[in-house]
Amino acid sequence: MPHEGNLLQAAVVFLLAAVLTVPLAKRLQLGAVLGYLLAGVLIGPAVLGLIDNPQSVMHISELGVVLLLFIIGLELSPRRLWVMRKSVFGVGLAQVLLTGSVIGVLAYYTFGQPLNSAVVLGLGLALSSTAFGLQSLAERKELTSPHGRLAFAILLFQDIAAIPLIAMVPLLAGVDHSTSTAENLDHGLRVLGSIAVVVVGGRYLLRPVFRIVAKANLPEVSTATALLVVMGTAWLMDEVGVSMALGAFLAGLLLADSEYRHELEAQIEPFKGLLLGLFFMSVGMGANISLLFSAPATVLGLTLLLIALKLPLLYLVGRMAGGLNRLSAVRLGIVLAAGGEFAFVVFKIGRDHGLFDTRLYDMQVLTITLSMALTPLLLLMCARLVKNRVEPIAVPPHLREIDSDTPRVVIAGMGRMGQIVARILRAQKISFVALDTSVETIELSRSFGGVPVFYGDPMRPEILSAAKVGQAEFFVIATNDPETNIKTAALVRKLYPHVKIIARARNRQHVHRLMDLGTEAVRETYYSSLEMSRRTLVGLGLSQSQADSRIERFKHHDEQVLETQHAIYDDAAKVMQTAQQARADLARLFDADQIEEQSGKG
The missing domain is CATH 1.20.1530.20 (Na+/H+ antiporter like fold)
Incomplete structure (x- = not known):
């Protein structure tokens, strides 16, 4: 020992x-x-x-x-x-x-x-x-x-x-x-x-x-x-x-x-x-x-x-x-x-x-x-x-063949966000086609019953053509890789300029890059963060209407700041300056709301 x-x-x-x-x-x-x-x-x-x-x-x-x-x-x-x-x-x-x-x-x-x-x-x-x-x-x-x-x-x-x-x-x-058959049998049984x-x-x-x-x-x-x-x-x-x-x-x-x-x-x-x-x-x-x-x-x-x-x-x-x-x-x-x-x-x-x-x-x-x-x-x-080579993946033929009537919406990416979009569209009986590059994700989605999801890389023009993107009204980009989303948005905008694009964004910087492409960007954690903030404010003593008012005020203010920063987003010093100014402005707006509420009570 x-x-x-x-x-x-x-x-x-x-x-x-x-x-x-x-x-x-x-x-x-x-x-x-x-x-x-x-x-x-x-x-x-x-x-x-x-x-x-x-x-x-x-x-x-x-x-x-x-x-x-x-x-x-x-x-x-x-x-x-x-x-x-x-x-x-x-x-x-x-x-x-x-x-x-x-x-x-x-x-x-x-x-x-x-x-x-x-x-x-x-x-x-x-x-x-x-x-x-x-x-x-x-x-x-x-x-x-x-x-x-x-x-x-x-x-x-x-x-x-x-x-x-x-x-x-x-x-x-x-x-x-010397090992007997009985011993071997005993070992096998054990x-x-x-x-x-x-x-x-x-x-x-x-x-x-x-x-x-x-x-x-x-x-x-x-x-x-x-x-x-x-x-x-x-x-x-x-x-x-x-x-x-x-x-x-x-x-x-x-x-x-x-x-x-x-x-x-x-x-x-x-x-x-x-x-x-x-x-x-x-x-x-x-x-x-x-x-x-x-x-x-x-x-x-x-x-x-x-x-x-x-x-x-x-x-x-x-x-x-x-x-x-x-x-x-x-x-x-x-x-x-x-x-x-x-x-x-x-x-x-x-x-x-x-x-x-x-x-x-x-x-x-x-x-x-x-x-x-x-x-x-x-x-x-x-x-x-093989850094710059694209690796084709062995995929069953039935997942590759994109067979669908003319979709009103095409979804790229069937992860957490893509699945929710697909479920809502399906419940509304709106025709759509979904694309993903994960065989397991596709098979899982299909196991829930006839979801029109197919294997395909949305950054390849022939895949977009097969999915009939040109005949769709909206193209929803919901993959979890910001670079993939930006490249996909750029390709769709180039090939199908008439199609409206809604893309998932990781942060403000990605929002700006997607806006440059004429894309409507949705920050992946933005709305859930607003809801968490609203519930926290209610928990801290604000009324439901007060909390709703603060959240609406923040959303409106944040959209204005985002629009202002879009013109200067590649200048870090100016972005920092506008962010500091925005914080001060928001605090003043909240103070004004509070004074107005108190005077209303008085």
């Missing part, structure tokens, strides 16, 4: 290393994951030696992956998993078998490994890092992109496939012949029993527990309950020899439709971030850096070989089985080309059972670690090369 002082010292070392290296890596656009890996290498036994026993940290840090899989499960309802079944069990299986076969054959024939070792090497290196891949996609906001969704499906299958692979290693090593406990518990027991905890209104108990669910499930699965991460994923999946989903996610998120960082640091600490100096050509050669084998195979799977375009398939390959955390577990069991010697094991661990370190650099390079 480590001394209390040593624990405190280790905690300080970990936190200091993360605080120093991660922001630097982010600043250099290398990503947080590479920062954690570098921090681990620096404080590990190979460099500064501040932490001399990385293995003691590894088990705790694995909880980061466990919490990550739980949150993924929370965000993926069973209905959505069923929709993804072809991607998970079709594309995922194809990737593991194809990559595992190619690497295994190479290990057997080229590197002279025994057949059993070659099988473990092939399948182990076919796995990619769930934590690393999803973190990289999340950092770049690509989780909902076509390659992001397919990467998630493949990683999910790999996590499932890791369970039989881990169980298979001792059998391949030839040390489990696994099924544990999964049944998680399924039944998640479905029928957890909701009442969370209801009781929520009524107690104690945040710390709520946090403890959330952690208990995750860690309890992970421990139960670990006890019967199943992946802890998969157990946590199953628990999250069962709670995905729960009304406490968002609360659970909020409670777990901070712990997930810290422990995931600790996981990557422990990977960095476990790397035998001395091999990099004693045999640099071998280590770098194996790392590049791993990426050079996996990337084209992933590209092929993405194109042939996943239906991705070229650019998305390349991105999929880059995200998943590195080795994965389950490979560390598989190879460690292989070493313990005599499939690999210590040097080969260290070489594998270092190769996987370096492949992880290269991934952010490859992603950065890919982003630079």
